[in-house]
Amino acid sequence: MDKRERATLFRNRLDEAMQRAGITKSALSRSTHVDRSTIGQLLKEDHPRLPNAQLAADIAQALSVSTDWLLGLTNRPETPGDIVAAAMSLSPAERTSADEQLLEWHREAAGYKVRHVPATLPDLFKTEAMLRWEYGAFLERQLPQAFNTMQDQLHLLSAGIYDYEIAIPLHEVEACAAGTAYYKGVAQSIRYEQLNVIADQCEQMLPRLRVFLFDAHRVFSSPVTIFGPNLAVVYVGQCYLAFREIDRVKSLTSHFDWLVREATVDARDVPAYIRSLMQG
Incomplete structure (x- = not known):
């Protein structure tokens, strides 16, 4: 770009x-301590001209x-600090999908694909009994709202x-399925109901819903959700990055x-695989 351009x-x-x-020439001249002319x-x-530094x-x-931006070196008008702040931010995280921030991000992703690696089983498919066991001690009064929110998300899907x-x-x-690790102490009826719901939803909503199972011995991921092409959120416990x-x-x-390519169980096979775990 030459000087005139x-x-x-x-x-x-x-x-x-x-x-x-909404700043006039007079106001800008006062702010910058130069003549209005x-x-x-x-x-x-x-007679286009450039200012000094x-x-x-x-x-x-x-x-x-x-x-x-004023000088044509970037197409982002924000200041560098604002760009950094917009590019990465921390938001407080609640424990369920009723979190208002999560709902807003889902609304923002309308028309796009949402990619999700949950911290446990996907909240989107949690049964009321599983929610009560998992979150009851923390959010007893919010459980109905959390469950209704997940039902609303399923309807949107x-x-x-x-x-x-x-x-x-x-x-x-x-x-x-086995009632071990995180699910130790959960009644078998609650666990099996939960797995059946996941298997049924995977079957009924394919292909708009695709669930893949990956072997964490071979590949690994932190909990993360990618809301279309413009936002990705990593869950780090008490906050979202x-x-x-x-x-x-x-x-x-x-x-x-990469997780999908390396998946041990493909989306079409997930319902049958989950049901097989309850037959042992």
Whole structure:
């Protein structure tokens, strides 16, 4: 880009930023401590000019935009700090899918594919009895809301609002069937009801719902959900680590696709496999 092209781009972006911020030439001149005529010259169409480094920085600060954006070096108008803050953020996490933040992210993903690696079995398919055992000591008064929320999400999935792919560690369903590890002490009737619900949903909702089982001895994943192409969220216990920077979202999407490629049990075989665990 030659100097004249850059000056024209600077003028256009300066004018755009001033309009967006509702700042006049007089107000901008006061904020940057220069004459109003200096700002006017920067906005003149017939004699485009570039400011010096100090004035460019002062203008960017006054308009809350990036100096690089004004000068045509990036297409992101946000300041570097704002870009970093938007690219990665921490949000408090509740223990169930009734978490309002989760619901908002699901709404944002309407029309896209949601990819999910749950911390235990998918909350989307939790029975009321399993929820009561798992979360009852923490959220007794919120259990009806949590269960209703999951039913609403299932209806959205049935209606084709989004597609869902879920990758679950093989040992999770095996432990649920056997009543070991995390599921030690859960009545067999509750565990089997839960597994039957998952098997039924996998069967009924294929292909918009695809569940894969992977062997954690061969591949590993932390709990993560990828909401379409623009947001990926890692669950770290008391909070969610949310990424909006496109390259990070692509990396986590590739990670999920790797889990699917390495899956021990394919989506079409999951219902039969789950039911076989309850026949032993």
